[in-house]
Amino acid sequence: MTAPAERPAGRSAAPRDLRTLPKAHLHLHFTGSMRHATLLELAERDGIRLPDQLVSEWPPQLSAADEKGWFRFQRLYDVARSVLRTEGDVRRLVREAAEDDVADGGRWLEIQVDPSGYAARFGGVTAFTDLVLDAVAEAARATGLGIALVVAANRTRHPLDARTLARLAAQYAGRGVVGFGLSNDERRGRTEDFARAFSIAERAGLALVPHGGELRGPDHVRVCLDELHADRLGHGVRSAEDPAVLERVVAAGVALEVCPVSNVALGVYSDLTSVPLPALLDAGATVALGADDPLLFGSRLAGQYATMRAAHDLPDETLAELARMSFRASRAPSDVVAAGLAGIDAWLDGQTGLAR
Known part of the structure; x- marks a missing residue:
């Protein structure tokens, strides 16, 4: 990783605006x-009473150091999900997420x-997936942002449910779905039990x-x-704790989706300076910064870059390389990747303006 003091000759030392970094x-x-x-x-429209942590105490003070802490986090997430009651709500969420990413420099x-978390209200997993994909296409047209879907299973549910979702994702491979994931508290259940679901997704060519x-x-x-x-690994940041594991991650080209603000909010690290991003980069890991859940953590995409710039005194050249890695680790079409990489070079060359 380039040391903060090293600046290529001829380039301004003033930090560039991270919101314009593709x-x-x-x-x-x-x-x-x-x-x-x-x-x-x-919530006000439908008379839903939200907990104080989502109103007057927002963003909430969270910790997932133990299962009770994760339960409190999951409860807030479930309450937030309950306000999505109409197709219009779903379309609005996707459109606004796209608008926010574009404002933060997002290109993909x-x-x-x-889908199983929304199926009861929206006519089943297939109907809901169709709705989201239609909303994604609509938001992409409106904002110019390239958008795709990752279908994720919930590890607190039965592995057979994950296989159902993997088959669903496979049916939409090449039609808006690019990946298959496994989310929720990773301390729950046996990861090995989800291997057959991932085999279904793998055969379909999904990430x-x-x-x-x-x-x-x-x-x-x-x-x-x-x-x-x-x-790719959702988070994967604790690979840094074992050099052999990190070496394997690097050798395999497995990208780490590191979400610094949520790592600290959930108590994985005590503060942003403890997030081991420099160690990951020094080892040669591919890192794509992500926002995870802005609704609960209060920070969006550009904020992840800004916090890591401040916490580790990262130069713009390193931030640009992080952005490059995000495109290379993505399932974006080749023209989107090429345009993104060219935009990053232009950002470094000062063609998109310095920080305001």
Whole structure:
């Protein structure tokens, strides 16, 4: 990684505006992408009483250091999901998520959703997936942002449910769905039990993107590689704790979707300076910064770059390389990747303006 003091000759030392740095966003959850103002508006419309942590105490003080902490986090997420009651609500959420990513320099978004969490209200998993994909296409046309879907299973549900979702994702491969994931508290259930679901997704050519290496350590990263054949890891940041595991991640080209603000909010690290991004980069890891759940953590895509710039005194050249890695790790079409990489070079050359 380039040391902060090293600046290529001829380039301004003034930090560039991170909102104009082109980026691909690979770790964003569906309900968690909702704007706080939208949550409040929809709740008021339907008379839904929100907990203080989502109103006067927002963003909430969270910790997932133990299962009770994760339960409190999941409860807030479930309450937020309950305000999505109409097709118009779903379309609004996707459109606003796209608008927010564009404002943060996003050029490509892979948004992750577990259709089973919405199936009862929207006519089943297939009907809901159709709705989201239509909303994605609509938002892409309106904003110019490239958007695709990652279908994610919930590891707290039965592995047979995951196979159902994997078959669903496989049916939509090449038609808006680019990946298959596994989310929720990684300390729950046996990751090995989801291997057959990931085999279905793998045969369909989908990116395999389970959560791992955040609430559990590097041993779980090994499991995700061995049993699920992960192409990317949701988080994966704790690979840094075991040099052998990190070396394997690097050698396999497995990208890590690192979400610094949520790592600290959930108690994985005590502060942003403790997030081991420099160690990951120094080892040669591919890292794509993501916002995870802005609704609960209060920080969107550009904020992840800004916090890491401040916490580790990263030069713009390193931030640009992080953005490049996000495109290379994505399932974006080749023309989107090429345009993104060219835009990053232009950003470094000062053609998109300096920080305001």
